[in-house]
Amino acid sequence: MNEWSPAPSAGYLPIKDHGLIGDGRTCALVGRDGTVSFMCVPRFDAPPLFCSLLDRHRGGSFLLAPDGLRLSRQHYLEDTGVLVTELRADTGLVEITDVFPLRPDARLEVDTPVGTGELLRHVRVAQGSVELRVAVRPRGETQVERHADGWELTCPKQSVKLHLATSRPLPGLECALRLSQGEDLWVRLRWSEPHAAGSGRSASQCLDDTVRAWRRWSAFVMADTPRPDLVRRSAITLKLLDYAENGAIVAAPTSSLPERIGGDRNWDYRYAWIRDAAYTVFALRRIGLPDEAGGFLHWALTAAGRDGRLRVLYDVDGRPPPPEVIEAELEGYDRSAPVRWGNAAAEQVQHDVYGELLDCAFQWAATGRPLSAGLWHRLSGLAEQARSAWRTPDHGIWEVRTQARPFTYSAAMCQVALDRAARLAIRLNLPGNAATWAAEARRLTGQIIHDAWDERAHSFTEHLGATGGLDSSLLALPLRRVLPADHPRMVATTQAITERLGAGDGFLYRYLPQDSPDGLDQPEGAFLLCSFWLVDNLAGQGRIDEAAELFDKLCSCASPLGLLAEQIDPYDHSFLGNFPQALSHVGLLSSAVVLARAERGIRPELSTHAWFR
Structure with missing residues (x-):
């Protein structure tokens, strides 16, 4: 009690x-x-x-x-x-x-x-x-x-x-x-x-x-993991955010809870992101919830491209959200205005969405579900777009509100799009340029290894060309199988992120606004999902004890009810950002499964499906 x-x-x-x-x-x-x-x-x-x-x-x-x-x-x-x-x-x-x-x-x-x-x-x-x-x-x-x-x-x-x-x-x-x-x-x-x-x-x-x-x-939720109480509560929380009409899962049930008290990093998260689908589906399948995973996959594949354009996020019906507006009448949580309804990020260009959607399709097909000819036509077209999209700037995974830039994570997700398209075409004997896509994916991996590497900083950077600051999204590269967690440059990048983006107690900032301008010029809290990514990377590098210790620290920050927000104030551990945050709970679920496998002596592969072998 x-x-x-x-x-x-x-x-x-x-x-x-x-x-x-x-x-x-x-x-x-x-x-x-x-x-x-x-x-x-x-x-x-x-x-x-x-x-x-x-x-x-x-x-x-x-x-x-x-x-x-x-x-x-x-x-x-x-x-x-x-x-x-x-x-x-x-x-x-x-x-x-x-x-x-x-x-x-x-x-x-x-x-x-x-x-x-x-x-x-x-x-x-x-x-x-x-x-x-x-x-x-x-x-x-x-x-x-x-x-x-x-x-x-x-x-x-x-x-x-x-x-x-x-x-x-x-x-x-x-x-x-x-x-x-x-x-x-x-x-x-x-x-x-x-x-x-x-x-x-x-x-x-x-x-x-x-x-x-x-x-x-x-009773269907797998409990053979560290902290089974929080695993089950996280699963229930995700179910509470699951729109039963079609399987969409909203990022959070709230709008405009501040990422810094007194700041204006306040966004409306009551929508479903294509990006979230790939991470969430992966986690739900691994804890014994294939129906929820399939529902979100179906929603994502149906929503994407419905109006002839691949968007970053949609309302729960799979349609564009309303335009972003500021509600002048409300003072904001703890007087942290503005209050926003709608989300302008829906109009941004974010190249990672190619990989997110192809990865969704890959997971869909890997569980035995068919890809219709019409859907494959759209997906193969996205793979073709990804071949060139990575060369052009975009607004990145964190949806910066500055001029577009050539983000490393975005290029990496274009590699995912090409890799998954090639695997789908080969496995299912589908029409398309499978050999070309596979070759392009390999070339793009090499490009990332060399062009995003900063020898002086001894780490990957947020931009191709080895420019810009550090970015915790680089920790997601092993999760998406772009690079293995124990690749020497990933090991070095993990260490650099821990040292330079660390906020104490294992918490990580997404990036530092002074090094990576995002158009807001304000600090924010530590981003919980990034710390769970760090757990997965440590486990993938064989540092199991460190990973387990960090996981326990993160779990100790859950509310008395077992709920997690988007961000944590590193000074007093108070919650910041929209709440409860689906991706924070997804991170907990994924890390719990990785550690459970490691404790059983199984190499903590970040994706273990046979289609990857």
């Missing part, structure tokens, strides 16, 4: 002090103070109904908490996405169970619509008696009508109509109730159609059915 913590102050709750719940369409963050502080309905990338996380006065929230709150803590019901918040007040103890109910026949292990379109909150007084505060405040002007069975709320800003039902009459949407030991309150906030599947069940039935569904699904 997690430790009790003092009641939050009047300011913004630390990012770490939130839990995530969801239903395969959308999700919510619930704070340790009993507040639903971020929730978009009816889906992940819809306008937020509650976002007090980004403005505690104007953002809107849904509060259930006792007066006189002194201590609180949170935990998940074991192996589920059901969250329990315990609130100890001067006069009693309250338990709040929060859940997005799943349909009664929900099978989480396959990609089908599983949610019922409601938030269920159950308050139970475990000790004493309390004055329970209730406050339902959607963002923006709300039209409220009282009915015999509850309240109807019309929210024009979100274009949604809500129905609020409670097990005890409420005098208003902002009120207080006296509850004593053993008494409870059920609150159901619904935005689905009145007769949606499962909507006729009792609240307790909804909760029980949902717990069963989660535990049935969680």
Whole structure:
């Protein structure tokens, strides 16, 4: 059981002090103070109904908490996405169970619509008696009508109509109730159609059915790894970010949580990146979740090129996200403006996407799924484009907002595109220039080894031509099988990155803005995924004890609920950036599997599929 913590102050709750719940369409963050502080309905990338996380006065929230709150803590019901918040007040103890109910026949292990379109909150007084505060405040002007069975709320800003039902009459949407030991309150906030599947069940039935569904699904997760508790929680977290309609996985459920308090590195991550698909699919397959892996693969292969252009990211429907705009009305988390909706990176040129997509197709075919003639025609065309694209500047994996540059990682991913295309054509007897692609891939590998190497720095650099600073994305080259982790120049680069981009305790910066201008000219936190990449590289170099020690340090930074943000403040280990971050959990999963294999005496190959042999 997690430790009790003092009641939050009047300011913004630390990012770490939130839990995530969801239903395969959308999700919510619930704070340790009993507040639903971020929730978009009816889906992940819809306008937020509650976002007090980004403005505690104007953002809107849904509060259930006792007066006189002194201590609180949170935990998940074991192996589920059901969250329990315990609130100890001067006069009693309250338990709040929060859940997005799943349909009664929900099978989480396959990609089908599983949610019922409601938030269920159950308050139970475990000790004493309390004055329970209730406050339902959607963002923006709300039209409220009282009915015999509850309240109807019309929210024009979100274009949604809500129905609020409670097990005890409420005098208003902002009120207080006296509850004593053993008494409870059920609150159901619904935005689905009145007769949606499962909507006729009792609240307790909804909760029980949902717990069963989660535990049935969680039983499939491989647990023979270091830190199996965090591996399972990471898998559940990724499932909570999985759009069940089509298998898309959003990068994070939030927007504009700052990468530095007071800075403006604030981005909207409620979309799905092609880049994330390749990493995520690889990790999900390795922990026993092939359906989720296949769903994301199918989404990526379907979305890419739908409008005649290969984009970096898409909305959950596989369409371009809305234009990036700044929300002037909201002050931002802890007054860290701006708040952004939409993401302009969707319009950037990033050559790594060729390799990401071909790698997705490779993983798809390697599991026995067919490649249609139409899809292969598109993919082989991308391989042809990659032959020349690597020679031209782009905006890179970190989506810099400066002039395009010839990034080493981008060239490396063009090598991946050529290599995977050649392997696919040969293995499946598909039409195309397999011999040419394979030869080009080998030549490009040699080009990277020589042209990105800086003899004075004794490391690879972020740009071809051995210019620019160090970049932690170079640690991903062995993960994508561009170079082996124990290649002498990769060993030297790993050491250089550890020394020069190290932020202490094994944390790494992505790059240093003063050496690698990104258009923002501000520092940021340490990027967690890069540290997990370092774990994999150390293991690949035979430094297993060092890799295991670093992995343990990174795991110790997880929140009490086992959740990870995008970045860590290296000075106080507070969370920064959008939360929870899918790729941070993907990094944990991948490193856990690498270490598990190493502990069994198996050489920690970063990709072990027979198609690579």
